[in-house]
Amino acid sequence: MNKDNFTTISSKERVKVVNDLLQKEGNDLRKVADTLKIKYSTFTKLMQENDYVYIKRLGQYCKFVQDDSLIVEDPTSDSDEVAYIKENFAILQSLIESRKGNxxxxxxxxxxxxxxxxxxxxxxxxxxxxxxxxxxxxxxxxxxxxxxxxxxxxxxxxxxxxxxxxx
CATH class of the missing domain: 1.10.1220 (Arc Repressor Mutant)
Known part of the structure; x- marks a missing residue:
C-alpha cells in the first residue's frame, strides 16, 4: 500500500491495515511507518483520527471511548438481522402488503x-x-x-x- 492510498482510506480501514502490519513487524510502530513510507510523526497523527489509540500491551490500535453510553455499533456493518432483512426484503414486503386492510x-x-x-x-x-x-x-x-x-x-x-x- 502506498502513502496516498493509506491517507485516503477510512480510519477504520487504516487501523485494520496497521494492526496487520504491527503483527508482521513485531509491534514496532516505527517499522510500520517505514514500511508505509510515511514519516513517523505523520503516521501517528493519522492513526489518532476518530479517537483511535495505540494500546501497547495489546500491540494494536483500538477505538477509544470515554463514555459507554456513546458506544454506537458501526452502521455500515450489517448484523445478522439486518443481513437477513436485506436478503429477504421482497418476501417481507409482500407479507406486509398482503396484511394491509386486514x-x-x-x-x-x-x-x-x-x-x-x-x-x-x-x-x-x-x-x-x-x-x-x-x-x-x-x-x-x-x-x-x-x-x-x-x-x-x-x-x-x-x-x-x-x-x-x-x-
Missing amino acids: YDFTLDKRIYHSSSKTVTKNFRISDDIYKLFAKTCDEEFPHLKLQDIIAQLLLTFTDQYANQNNI
Whole structure:
C-alpha cells in the first residue's frame, strides 16, 4: 500500500491495515511507518483520527471511548438481522402488503397483567366451530397464542355487554 492510498482510506480501514502490519513487524510502530513510507510523526497523527489509540500491551490500535453510553455499533456493518432483512426484503414486503386492510387484532394489556392469577377452565363447543376458530387463528394470527385470543374475546364480550344488564 502506498502513502496516498493509506491517507485516503477510512480510519477504520487504516487501523485494520496497521494492526496487520504491527503483527508482521513485531509491534514496532516505527517499522510500520517505514514500511508505509510515511514519516513517523505523520503516521501517528493519522492513526489518532476518530479517537483511535495505540494500546501497547495489546500491540494494536483500538477505538477509544470515554463514555459507554456513546458506544454506537458501526452502521455500515450489517448484523445478522439486518443481513437477513436485506436478503429477504421482497418476501417481507409482500407479507406486509398482503396484511394491509386486514382487521387489526390487538390484545388488551389486562391479558398480561402480572398480578393476575391464571386458571384453567373447560368448556364444550361444537367441533366444527372450534376447528374453524383454530384454523382462523393459525392463518391470520400465527404470532398469538390461542389462549390469549380467547382471553381477548372474553374481555371484548364482557366490556361490550357488562353494562347492558345494569340499565
